[in-house]
Amino acid sequence: MDGEREAPLGRLPRHVLEHLRQELRALQQVGQLLAQALRHGDGADALAHPLAQHRLRRLPQVELRIELAAQSLDVQQRLLQQDELRLELHVEAPRGLEQFTGGGWGSRDICQGPLELLLACDRHAAARDLLVKVFAAQNARGDWPQWFTFFARERDIRAGDSHGDIVFWPLLGLARYLEASGDATLLDLPLSFHGDAATPVPTVWHHVERALAHIRTQLVAGTALVSYGHGDWNDSMQPADAQLREELCSSWTVTLHHLMLNALADALDTCGRGAAAPALRAWANEIARDFQQLLVVDGVVP
Numbered sequence: 001m002d003g004e005r006e007a008p009l010g011r012l013p014r015h016v017l018e019h020l021r022q023e024l025r026a027l028q029q030v031g032q033l034l035a036q037a038l039r040h041g042d043g044a045d046a047l048a049h050p051l052a053q054h055r056l057r058r059l060p061q062v063e064l065r066i067e068l069a070a071q072s073l074d075v076q077q078r079l080l081q082q083d084e085l086r087l088e089l090h091v092e093a094p095r096g097l098e099q100f101t102g103g104g105w106g107s108r109d110i111c112q113g114p115l116e117l118l119l120a121c122d123r124h125a126a127a128r129d130l131l132v133k134v135f136a137a138q139n140a141r142g143d144w145p146q147w148f149t150f151f152a153r154e155r156d157i158r159a160g161d162s163h164g165d166i167v168f169w170p171l172l173g174l175a176r177y178l179e180a181s182g183d184a185t186l187l188d189l190p191l192s193f194h195g196d197a198a199t200p201v202p203t204v205w206h207h208v209e210r211a212l213a214h215i216r217t218q219l220v221a222g223t224a225l226v227s228y229g230h231g232d233w234n235d236s237m238q239p240a241d242a243q244l245r246e247e248l249c250s251s252w253t254v255t256l257h258h259l260m261l262n263a264l265a266d267a268l269d270t271c272g273r274g275a276a277a278p279a280l281r282a283w284a285n286e287i288a289r290d291f292q293q294l295l296v297v298d299g300v301v302p
Helices: 014-040 043-048 050-092 113-121 124-136 167-183 184-188 203-215 242-246 251-270 274-293
Strands: none
Touching: 014 167, 113 124, 113 167, 124 184, 167 184, 167 203, 167 251, 184 203, 184 274, 251 274
16 A cells, blocks of 8 residues: 555545635735735725724634644544554454454445545555455355455355345445446456356456345345345344344345445446446335335334
8 A cells, every 4th residue: 555645635624625715715805905005005094994903803813713724634634644554554454354352354344434435545446455355255145244354364264144234335335436436347357256166257247246136035025125134233133033034124224225226326327337227226216115115104214
């Protein structure tokens, strides 16, 4: 990975930019007033005007606020650099990412903050490498383990199952990468499923199709709503009756499913691979329909 980079001005938080613009406009007004007074030779009269006095009194306050804003910006940049450093350490020595007690990569965790930070910093090559490792850990049946180990010597040390939302995160991460980078070549990369020596070697797009096909098998009967499975993000919420895993659903996971499909459709359009986009959007529309009909009760989402 490359070295530290300062955040460009265009990526400053919107509220910080707006604050700086307001203060600079106030300074410009004071400067224009002084220039006008000097130009017409009536500086004393112009500067005695109440409006001029008000603006001049604001001058030290404006300068102070700009200084404070600059200090705040410096702190934000330093925090971002620290986050980048921690991310690099996790990627270079990925033991216990988001789980400081040890372990491997969480399939959900790695596709959230770490991937999003790489994309936010335009670290597209590193983001692509991360996604390749994630898709290489995909099961041949289409889903992912809850977590998997990173190094080749430990590749078979991995979870045996996963929560119902896990399968959506690598697909959403891929969509965000394609949207940010426009790199459609990743979809054509030959990549085997975990523990699968099938030939010809499938591409990353085949991995996507396998994941989508697996999701189809996890829907609650007669609906477009994905079933609860082994739970959503809340590890403690497990049905007492195992049969209910196939009959219940999480409104949170259903929303994630809908978000992923639309994001992937938009990303495919963006990178020139839009042939599959209409089917993905049609599926998302089916989910939205069933969500409104079956999960919204008296205007409330349970």
